Amino acid sequence: MKFAYYPGCSARSTCAELNVATHRVAHKLGLELLQLESATCTGARELRAIDPAGFYTLNVRILALAEREGLPLMTICNTCTLNVLDAHAAFVSDAELAQTVNARLAEENLHYSGRTKISHFLWVLHEQIGAKRLRALVTNPLTGLTVAAFYGCHITRPPGRYGFVDSRNNAAIEKLAEILGCRPIDYSGRTECCGFHTAGHDERVAIKLAGQHILAAKAGGAKTMVTPCPLCHTVLDSFQHEIEEDLGQKLDMPVLHLPQLVGLALGLTPEELNIDRHMIPATAIDDYTAAPNQGLA
Amino acid sequence: MALASTPLSPASRLGQIEHADTLALRNSRLAPGDPITVRVARSDGVAKQARFQQFSVPYQKWMRVLDALNWIAEHEATDLAYRWFCGSKMCGSCAVRMNGREVLACWEAVEPDMTIEPLRNLPLVRDLVVDRSPYEKKIASFEPWLERDAVYRGFPEPLSHREMKNASKALDCISCMCCYSACPVVRLGDLTDFAGPAPLVQLGQTALDPRNDQNKVARMLAQSGIFNCVSCYKCEEVCPAAIPIVTHVIEPLKAKAAALVPGMARHAHALRAIVAMRGRVDPGALVLRVQGLGAFKNLPRILRLLVRGKIAPLKTLLMRKTAATAAARRILNRVRP
């Protein structure tokens, strides 16, 4: 299975471990990833607000790059996913917009026809790989590892896009966790917001919001959190020290990127998955990792 | 140009069927007479903790949460305090939380098992009745009326729906306050000056109206705290009028603010500039641009991030061109907002 792969900005900078983990896990899963080297940032939240024209052009360009390769697009960040989905939806419903954007893209001999399928890695696991195959590939079931899924907003809301009336009914990560052998716990922060998108100019909101979620995960008995979004990861992990200061208590909650959780179950080591690159040490999950040479293909 | 919209991955909807989370299922899985368990928060507004009173309510065809409350008030708890006027999704007065989610009681189908509580982020009066005045005060502070910057020339005036598209969506607002209750930033209270989704929708009704005086719009946006919206879409999720609050109100208002009150949007402008220059966002560059020297205030933190490799100052400063750089420069420098 081959995908055009769009890692986004975070996975190429502050969460570089995510990109590494994704490549390693993809290899294990038999997924061939063609990284779209010239793909730009999708614009986070800011660009779509202050420069819609630029936003649509950059995002449709990413879709066009994938279309040129004749490949479906795989993403590993929630906000990237939402952005390209939104751009696609706008493109296919507004002929005038589509024309304007394609005129810009024509300058580098690109063109979009609206045919790119967009899937977050989480969905690729369920749809393209599937439970049966995934189960067969699990060599190190994470039995006993209690996991708090932190979905993040942009792959669960708004409802029209995803079809849920209530985003809390989303169960993709819980189902995945069960396949990997670990035990997902229910807690109040599951589909809540980490506050990343205002952290750039005011971290306090993210610190307060994420603090509540991590506390709830702890109270629910989670040994680790897992998230499909590097932006959520940035708040939950990279800000955890600041969150501890704000709360006045230690949290010591490791936060895994989704591919890292999968990788562990597939027999990869924390080092291979760059889990040691996180701010919060993941010592709590050492008991659940495979022996060093078990993982290498 | 008839293009097929690529369907969203079915995996994005895992869990929907098990939770009967479609409108078709929610309206057809119970039969008239089936017992529904309803727990309602009772409180006199003085006590800190609500107590829950439980009832068994017989399902009626297409029953709404409001019907369940009416049944309870009729048969079991005549003193249950809850607000409603029209029962038909026009007055917006009957919003409550059902199983933790904000709903309009007259619009929402019942669940076989329900916990009903008052809205959040607003003072409690009694049982399910909340005090609307903080919300009303906020709206009033936005001077929510049109101020024309040109003389009105008679009916009908020149105006197209294209120009009114976003304002038109905001005009569907019935002030139910569901979004205000759901917003996590509002929940943080005075931590930020975020006005909250509902007041911003109310502001948007005139602020996104092209007939409005832009000086006034600027003044109102300057006090809106609009860049504190975290873009979580909880407001869109709960809005019974299905207003795309983030997409069609908050983001267009952010766009206006960025143009009319650029000082509010430094972060947004910085991000755009970085993408335009580098093709990708370097978080280090972004922080430097926004915070300037202030970025160096917390040295222990910088060291921690450095040690783990979370930041790469040299990369930030040297600004290596990537394959994406040329494309971004071309597109964003041409397409100036």
Next chain:
Amino acid sequence: MQRLKADVAIIGGGAAGCYAALSLRKQGIKPLIICKGLVGKSGASLFAGNLVISGKLLGNTDEQARDTAEFLIKYHNQFLIDQRWARRCGEWIERVYYPELEEAGLYFRRDDKGNVVTSPGKIRSVAANVQGNSGVPFMDLRRKQIIHAGIPRLEETIATALLRNADGEIGGVFCLNLMTGEHIIVEARAVVLATGYSDRLHARSTGTREMSADGIAMAWRAGATLVNMEMQWWHTNDIAHPPSWQRMQVYPNPMLGSEKSARMVNSNGEEFFNQQRDDPLAFGPYTVQLKALAKQVHAGKARYDGGYYAGFDHCDPAEVERYTTYGKTYRQLGLDFPKTLVETAVTSHYRQGGIDVDTATMRSSVPGLYVAGGVGGHSNGLIGLATYDGKVVADGIVQDFSRLKPSPPNSIEAQAEGRRLENLRNASGGGSAPAAVKDKLRKLMWDKVGVEKDAAGMNAALDEILQIRSELPEMRIANKTRIANYEWLDAIDVINMIDACELIVHSSLERKESRGPFFRKDFPETDNTQWLAANILKKSGNGFKFEARPYELPFFEPGFTKKNNLEVAW
């Protein structure tokens, strides 16, 4: 206990009340609005779906202008209307109403090219933002205008009694703040009752929760003359389930930007009403629909409480959704739209009758007491008419102002009212909860004073009303709190309701004919020789009496003397 003073106390925060307040303010007079609900969110004004254009607005032809006037006189009011008032109203709507609303910012829906969206037809209309939802932005605008003008408003505050001053004229209002339980006396030089068209007196009613005919009951107690209390509309197309959706209408009017309207089928699936075909003026068809339904009921193919269906299955979904809100109801029920039709039922709708007024000044028969909007017995059914009343009452009060002396309300009356309310709050009888009494009354009205009435049924209704009256002192309130006590409110309401219901039954007995939506099984003919007249109800001694006052017919005439009502087009 709070004491407030204003020049004019306006009871009611809908289209009429708000416009009266704004007009008074503009003319330098200080109003105060007392609203049982929330200004702009209560009552019927919110539910304006279409906004009819009158005269030659927006390219209306002479014929369309005439059709609109004819429609108002015949189909809305069955000739029981001051035609000259209607003409003045129509002229004002054409000249002032629409431009004024738009100047204030109301968005009359355009298409992408900038044309105001209407639909072809004999009578044309527009929408504020979205059809089916025009009342929402309309009343929201009024609310904001009230705030902008700094007009004080008491919300979730019920006016419980009109108070007289030393001159015996109406000089104030006794009120209860429902949220705090505080008593409030408002002293005013004039009081305007603007409590609206709708009431919630039948088991199925479009009146919203707070509409318990308070305005009519208070006016009657103050000695005001009432008129045509028996005349009311019925909605034919309201959803049958769930109960809270009694007011949810499958709107029959032509869809903007389309040549189609909703259609109705009977229990055999046979179409029996489609406005485009069955309604001569193809607009505002409530009575035409009711008559079509009556025929189905008589044939056993429908009932007044269900057994017939309505929808848009003959339309393209995009056509329905483009400018209207009509698909939302179906989708919310998880139904396949527009293929699915929903079961609908009749619902008691606007009361055409009410307080008798001098239409030039809006004075009631009681000095100091004025009226605006639907609670008056002079018009029905359009938000434009209610707004016009707001203007006229303001002008009327300005005219009278020097004569309306400030004078504190009678303290004995006020104290008595305060005690009455406190006794109700402490009601600890061995009987039913007030809400149960309300339901009993509403069921009685539905059963015996419903769509088809006769003398036997109505006399039985009077007996039952007497019986229910005897239960009132035995009512029991479970919780005596002052805070948001809806049981207390129900007790106050039910007393107003029973008074109004009794007056309605008496008036219905008096009008010995059928006319438009008023069906008497024992008098099936429309009788223009005897009953093209106002059915006036006046207090007399310890009781009351009726008088008939014929209507003049300067512009439109029915064109027949007597005819079976079901065969009359209107």
